[in-house]
Amino acid sequence: MIRMLSLAERVIRQFLRDRRSLILILMAPIIVMGLLSYLLRLTSPPPKLAVIYQGFAYSDFASYFPRAIKEDGMEAKVFEGDQGLLPGIKDKFDAVLVLPRDFLAQAASGEAPEATLFLIGNPLTATKLILSMRSGFTRALAAFPVLVPEECPEACLKTVATNPPVIKSEFLGLVSTSGQEYFAWPVIPLFPFFMAFIFTSLFFLRERSQGTLERLLASPIPPGSIVTGYGLGLGVFALLQLLVVIVFSRYGLGLVAGGSWFLASLILGLILMVAVFLGVFLSTFARAEIQVAQFVPLVILPQVLLGDIFWPIDTMPLWLKVIAYALPMTHSSQAMRAVMVRGETLASIWPSLVVLVAMGILFLFLAMLSVRRGYEK
Amino acid sequence: MSSSSEIVLKTTNLVKTFGNRQALTGLDMEIKAGENFGLIGPNGSGKTTLMRLLVGIMRPTSGTVEVLGRKPPHLEIKRSVGYMTQGEAIYPDLSVEENVAFFASLYGMPRRKSAGRIRELLDLVELTARRRSLAGNLSGGMKRRLSLACAMVHEPRLLLLDEPTAGVDPELRRAFWKHFNELQRKGVTLLITTHHLDEAVHCDRLGLIRDGKLIALGKPGELLDQSKCSNLEEAFMCFAAGEEPK
Numbered sequence: 001m002i003r004m005l006s007l008a009e010r011v012i013r014q015f016l017r018d019r020r021s022l023i024l025i026l027m028a029p030i031i032v033m034g035l036l037s038y039l040l041r042l043t044s045p046p047p048k049l050a051v052i053y054q055g056f057a058y059s060d061f062a063s064y065f066p067r068a069i070k071e072d073g074m075e076a077k078v079f080e081g082d083q084g085l086l087p088g089i090k091d092k093f094d095a096v097l098v099l100p101r102d103f104l105a106q107a108a109s110g111e112a113p114e115a116t117l118f119l120i121g122n123p124l125t126a127t128k129l130i131l132s133m134r135s136g137f138t139r140a141l142a143a144f145p146v147l148v149p150e151e152c153p154e155a156c157l158k159t160v161a162t163n164p165p166v167i168k169s170e171f172l173g174l175v176s177t178s179g180q181e182y183f184a185w186p187v188i189p190l191f192p193f194f195m196a197f198i199f200t201s202l203f204f205l206r207e208r209s210q211g212t213l214e215r216l217l218a219s220p221i222p223p224g225s226i227v228t229g230y231g232l233g234l235g236v237f238a239l240l241q242l243l244v245v246i247v248f249s250r251y252g253l254g255l256v257a258g259g260s261w262f263l264a265s266l267i268l269g270l271i272l273m274v275a276v277f278l279g280v281f282l283s284t285f286a287r288a289e290i291q292v293a294q295f296v297p298l299v300i301l302p303q304v305l306l307g308d309i310f311w312p313i314d315t316m317p318l319w320l321k322v323i324a325y326a327l328p329m330t331h332s333s334q335a336m337r338a339v340m341v342r343g344e345t346l347a348s349i350w351p352s353l354v355v356l357v358a359m360g361i362l363f364l365f366l367a368m369l370s371v372r373r374g375y376e377k
Numbered sequence: 378m379s380s381s382s383e384i385v386l387k388t389t390n391l392v393k394t395f396g397n398r399q400a401l402t403g404l405d406m407e408i409k410a411g412e413n414f415g416l417i418g419p420n421g422s423g424k425t426t427l428m429r430l431l432v433g434i435m436r437p438t439s440g441t442v443e444v445l446g447r448k449p450p451h452l453e454i455k456r457s458v459g460y461m462t463q464g465e466a467i468y469p470d471l472s473v474e475e476n477v478a479f480f481a482s483l484y485g486m487p488r489r490k491s492a493g494r495i496r497e498l499l500d501l502v503e504l505t506a507r508r509r510s511l512a513g514n515l516s517g518g519m520k521r522r523l524s525l526a527c528a529m530v531h532e533p534r535l536l537l538l539d540e541p542t543a544g545v546d547p548e549l550r551r552a553f554w555k556h557f558n559e560l561q562r563k564g565v566t567l568l569i570t571t572h573h574l575d576e577a578v579h580c581d582r583l584g585l586i587r588d589g590k591l592i593a594l595g596k597p598g599e600l601l602d603q604s605k606c607s608n609l610e611e612a613f614m615c616f617a618a619g620e621e622p623k
Binding site: 210211212214215216217218219220221372375 | 462463485
């Protein structure tokens, strides 16, 4: 018993002397849970809907419908035209509803009228939007006979109520209508980031503690080559891991890849590079493995929460947006989603790639400067 | 080969501080080509700090360092200097042979050329029979031998050995010194730090260091004469106490 208590006392002493670990053990749950709770309580802006009426944008029904759905917390803007308008307006809305020319006639004849909803962006917003719209539609159509009495004889009054409109939905520019790709592809860069970051931090810490780093620094290999050599070595295993993740995602989970594999590989390669350089840089602030473990709540979890993977950045307040855009994961998840979910090309994702390269260079520079750090203390 | 009058290592008024603590205070010393110089002092006297300044891992707070005519860190210094750190500084998850081969590759030695050199070195440090063993599984003495082999793989002109005999049994220590003397005969300049005063007799010249200060400099015999002591341990204590030579 005394021996066991002595051991426990030793562990307690170790923690008490490692104040940084102690503070982190106490603070990490507060930081992570606070952030998570804040994100969960964030109210999203009302979904924005564009309604394209083919030939009846100036009808009473057309002006009534947006008011009806506004009651459900949505905003709608009316357009007159056809599907040709989609490319020009899709970036400004969460969804575009196209009502065909014969929509009112179908309703008047007692058939269930058909409309097409083109969903853009986050499937979570889209799902909310569909649900809201169904109730808006019901209310609008309930008023329909009053609004356009000449098109609705007495007979249709009953049929309208029993035949609500059929809304065919499709994800505009998304590779799948299930929406799982929307979250799955941006999650994939997390794997190389996490692995490369943690392993680099641990390996570099070991290089320091076993004295081999001192020897490396005394040899003709430049600090930049030490850091990039680590990146290459870990890259082999990160790629192997990615291969497993991608094959499982594709054939095990049935994820649809909607864009260039080359661009996806480029994004993953860049996030790997950023993680390695960041790992080397931050490893200089750790004196023991336990301190590397502290990087998980401090470095990895914020990337998961704020990296535009699950919580859309658009819904965040400015201060959180600034933090989110300073995180490498945000740029890799946005680029990955653009390429593999929306099938976009280099022409649209290059800004994200430039940011990742810039972050890579910055962390490489900091890593090179910090390699010798520790000997100067 | 370097001429014996060539100065391969020179420090002038070298100061290194860490925060408020002064690790080296105005160190002046010179080592000539082909010399076997022993830097002797207790733990914490500044020996390792000096070594790190010489290889360019640290920068001086003030004063100058010159190694092979250049200011560290310099690529030419890194190519020509072999550095054995105080710790083992070997990779425990690589085999004995792989460790030496890795350090050979850092010096740009082609694999074919280094293979012969590695065999030769492993023979020299008597690790041939364990060449395929993981370095982590070696005994303490074997690890020191491997560390020495790694420091010498590129046939350096100047060897900086930081406490190479610390924690080594007397038999191995004797073997180490025999080998250092052989290297010296081949023209290699050696700077060896130690806190074993009995090892000082193997060196051409000695620097006695304490609290970052060089308290005496000279040949072993000269230091004994100056201190009028019968052995270097007593001489060190005299110099350390700041006593005037008797």
